[in-house]
Amino acid sequence: MNRRIRSLPVLAVLAAALLAYPAQAASPGNDPAALAKIRDTAMASDYAWERTADMTDLIGPRLSGSAGAAAAVTQVAEAMRKLGARVTLQPVKVPHWVRGLESAELVEYQGRPSGISQRVVVTALGGSGATPASGLSAPVLVVKNFDELKARGAEVKGKIVLFDVAFDQHMADRGLAGQAYGQGSAYRRDGPRLAAELGAAAALVRSVGGASYRLPHTGSTGLVDGARIPAAAVTAEDAMLMSRLAKRGPVSMRLLLTPQNLPDADSYNVIADLPGSDKPDEIVIVSGHLDSWDLATGAHDDAAGVASAMAVLETLKKLDYRPRRTIRMIAWMNEENGTRGARGYLAAEQANADKHFGAIESDNGAGRPFGLRASVPAASSKLFAPLQAALLPIGAGVFQRQDALSTGDLSGLERAGVPSFAPLLDTSSYFDYHHTPADTLDKVDPDHLRRHVALMAATTWFLANIEQPIGRANVPGVN
């Protein structure tokens, strides 16, 4: 506990805390005054906004292996050193996939006037194979789901298969954006591979996302070497067009995609430690991912997440608060197309997993947060009451326990028993921009971002200082 905390009327505060939460031992982690101070300091700062702006305005896209990703490693490491954190660059080998030319047009269809072809807006999926340099032309087979692909398996050979599956915006509007994304992205992940197994010449998926502004949404696909066919997302509008034309008669497409799968590249996780005072070997991770897709500047996904994690350290430094456990800010590399950063960290720390007290990641955009998700044992939930109380004034007092969060970068640690934490937030418009050229700084609300920092900083402080054990994650299906 630092000198400012000591200068508070400690006894009165502790008495109040004990009255409010009689079951708990008092500690700096559940000290209401400290948590309130952290919250208010975060709510008065634009540090996370400035870091988000630096990452997106000065660098832009940061796909693994790119100059942007390398520049982001340098930028974040420098900012953390400036704060006095102990910075380590942890080497990781990352996939190096590079987008090439991409174009598509419908060259044959029933009712096509002579001399006309219809442009289709496509964008290659990460990991896609390439067409010949002159493109390929093939009939289009539209399917609405995996069952239809299976039923029409005999028709697939030599065709361009389109999975025309609409994103369920109604589900997203009901607060289930993640589930809607899960449903849709299953086609992006598995569709091209299944089409390749049936001999497809190429595979297209309808963009997985909410709004419809002729925007293609990229993302990674699960193709395997030896069957790496060209695979791309088309816009919702173009998927609907192709479905309508297919009802009129046979449709053929000319498709050009020239991405390259280059040898793995050298990159890094950026790790910045704020060493703990009396339990320095115990670690609380607060994190976001540094890489983004190549189409946009990845403001929501995930510059805002990294910047919020960075701002946790800045908030504590501004207050001169020193944690009991070590707080470790991690800017993960390669969440988007390989999670090599998370895998590398896990490999290095596997034997040390027990020393990881908890791990936070923000990777669902910077929508307004209203609480915390946590994969702690049910019995531990009540311990979080002081944290909830501190976050209630900013509307972020909800505590949602789950058996597993299964987030991109933390799922390995979670399976090793490390409880995961993530902001619970409004994601209803997140998938409008996600993985598109429109994921830009102007979409990030500075006030929402401050709330993210307040939530993450208070949670980090709570975890880094609490006296009681919060237990271990127990992911169903994992021993």
Added chain:
Amino acid sequence: MNRRIRSLPVLAVLAAALLAYPAQAASPGNDPAALAKIRDTAMASDYAWERTADMTDLIGPRLSGSAGAAAAVTQVAEAMRKLGARVTLQPVKVPHWVRGLESAELVEYQGRPSGISQRVVVTALGGSGATPASGLSAPVLVVKNFDELKARGAEVKGKIVLFDVAFDQHMADRGLAGQAYGQGSAYRRDGPRLAAELGAAAALVRSVGGASYRLPHTGSTGLVDGARIPAAAVTAEDAMLMSRLAKRGPVSMRLLLTPQNLPDADSYNVIADLPGSDKPDEIVIVSGHLDSWDLATGAHDDAAGVASAMAVLETLKKLDYRPRRTIRMIAWMNEENGTRGARGYLAAEQANADKHFGAIESDNGAGRPFGLRASVPAASSKLFAPLQAALLPIGAGVFQRQDALSTGDLSGLERAGVPSFAPLLDTSSYFDYHHTPADTLDKVDPDHLRRHVALMAATTWFLANIEQPIGRANVPGVN
């Protein structure tokens, strides 16, 4: 009046009409039963939707001089002949501007990491000049309005001037989308020309439109020969990025635009007449424009307008209603970048303007209509009560008189005294898609489109049959 109308209990209907509107002489134009029948027939038909689909799905973009525009002339003429209308192709020479390559990136700015440049999404404005084939590089000067351009006139020479003027969505949401567009598009129209006069190397305007999905909105610009500098729209996001970077320090851009201004091309207005029974020399025009911008399929702008006008003839034919005056469906060519179709028609019919009883055009998208705008003398407004009464059941009973509508294709006729009519409609989201790649069929609501047809068909019938004169347009400032 045709046999079906005669078979109605005419006396009862006329008596009811006379009781409701005692000041009016009864006529087939204000016969409530006929107007109701037209409305209900239109509301039960998908003809306009099918024509919109044919224009957008089968042809796609229809910029003047393109193969798409030519195919649309043929397609619409054929559909009108199929209905038994008397079809004329009226020759017009149209501008032939062709988009080329277009790309832009910010190559210098304060804080730029080595090896990084930021992509800017641009699209050339219609009539833009070209950069050298290798592009041009120049410093960027950001201005917020014409006054700032003037004040900083000495800095303009050799620069790329960006007019970063935001579209006023709040104004659009208040029902003033047209005014918001007028404000914004003044920069697109005049900005590049004014920048050219001050020696700018190129000019950029922030896209004029509502939603912000990294979509560039094209449109025509008022450059003149001899000073035809490269001129493009950038997305709202990119304009904001450049403004932010300009606050950090000097910004330079590499810009490539290779559009071509080709010699004027041959094209046509499509005119389809339904001859009048007892006043065949008097004409009521119902119209939309056939050309669109090249970025998208122009579903709202203005395939839906043309299709609605076509559907007016289809509705009357289905009912076997023959008008007293001649109903003339016109699919105008070249509204977007020259209005050569409207000018050609006006030149041919100038001496015959008095015989044009009224003219309708739908060119504000296919949002839900709630009434009619009209440039008739104030004293004539009350004549429209029976039309309003017939449209009230579909929520389209508002009658809004204005001194002038000044729409793209009808303004010449209006200045010659021909009253203009246009649907009064919800345009709050029209400028989200307008002149972008996202103006596609899926954005058109089939139910709204039926309402357009009902409104336009009832209005056309009313004008083609009414006994009383409705007076002439009296545009302020025109003798």
